[in-house]
Amino acid sequence: MNRPIIALDFSTMAEVEGFLTQFNEPLFVKVGMELYLQQGPTIIKEIRAMGHDIFLDLKLHDIPNTVGKAMAGLGSLDVQMTNVHAQGGSSMMKRAAESFKDRNPDGILIAVTQLTSTSEEMMQREQKSILSLDESVIHYAQLAKDSGLDGVVSSPLESQLIHEHCGNDFLTITPGIRLNEDSKDDQARVVTPARAHVLGSDYIVVGRSITKASNPVGQYIKVKEEWESGAE
Numbered sequence: 001m002n003r004p005i006i007a008l009d010f011s012t013m014a015e016v017e018g019f020l021t022q023f024n025e026p027l028f029v030k031v032g033m034e035l036y037l038q039q040g041p042t043i044i045k046e047i048r049a050m051g052h053d054i055f056l057d058l059k060l061h062d063i064p065n066t067v068g069k070a071m072a073g074l075g076s077l078d079v080q081m082t083n084v085h086a087q088g089g090s091s092m093m094k095r096a097a098e099s100f101k102d103r104n105p106d107g108i109l110i111a112v113t114q115l116t117s118t119s120e121e122m123m124q125r126e127q128k129s130i131l132s133l134d135e136s137v138i139h140y141a142q143l144a145k146d147s148g149l150d151g152v153v154s155s156p157l158e159s160q161l162i163h164e165h166c167g168n169d170f171l172t173i174t175p176g177i178r179l180n181e182d183s184k185d186d187q188a189r190v191v192t193p194a195r196a197h198v199l200g201s202d203y204i205v206v207g208r209s210i211t212k213a214s215n216p217v218g219q220y221i222k223v224k225e226e227w228e229s230g231a232e
């Protein structure tokens, strides 16, 4: 079972250090826009030096040339996973994959399908999509697969469908994870770690349930046990 990925949604190195030094094991952590855009590439070096694996989540979405060039930079950083937005299209994703894999052949490149903060009602009202949420996620997953990516980001609610359409080796990375007692915050499609296991997600991404807990290590262990056992 892959370790739960902890979203380090902090803005300073001091907060990151304060959080990570509580743990006595190598973690898989996510560095997102909030942290990377304020601390830059140094944060990657610092976290790698502490022995943790990194998912660099910048969700690149621009014209193919720009994303290709930006991915060349990210490919030179020592990260284990990174992502783009599938809505940027197949040419953009192909350029991203070429640039990233050229420099980091073992790195995992994934694409966001529909954000877990998006509901079906919102998708149809704001994106004017004629597809259902499931259809849209499958469409983008297939496009990402055909463009040479390793997997997609979605809610665990779509993991089974993605595996049915794109195969079991195509990775499903799933945020929007909440324990039963947690609030949903700004997420629309939420699932417990146990349910994500049952639905066949390959990775779960967990932020506030762990980072805002009074005992983050205890909460991480709880999430990990639920995720590994599939029982709440």
Ligand SMILES: O=C(O)c1cc(=O)[nH]c(=O)n1[C@@H]1O[C@H](COP(=O)(O)O)[C@@H](O)[C@H]1O
Residues within 6 Å of the ligand: 007, 009, 030, 032, 057, 059, 083, 112, 114, 115, 116, 117, 153, 154, 175, 176, 177, 185, 187, 205, 206, 207, 208, 209
């Ligand atoms: O790409 C992501 O990681 C991502 C995609 C998505 O659809 N939804 C989503 O929540 N995320 C990220 O996953 C994390 C979820 O955080 P929490 O809601 O605090 O658990 C955040 O850092 C989001 O940026």
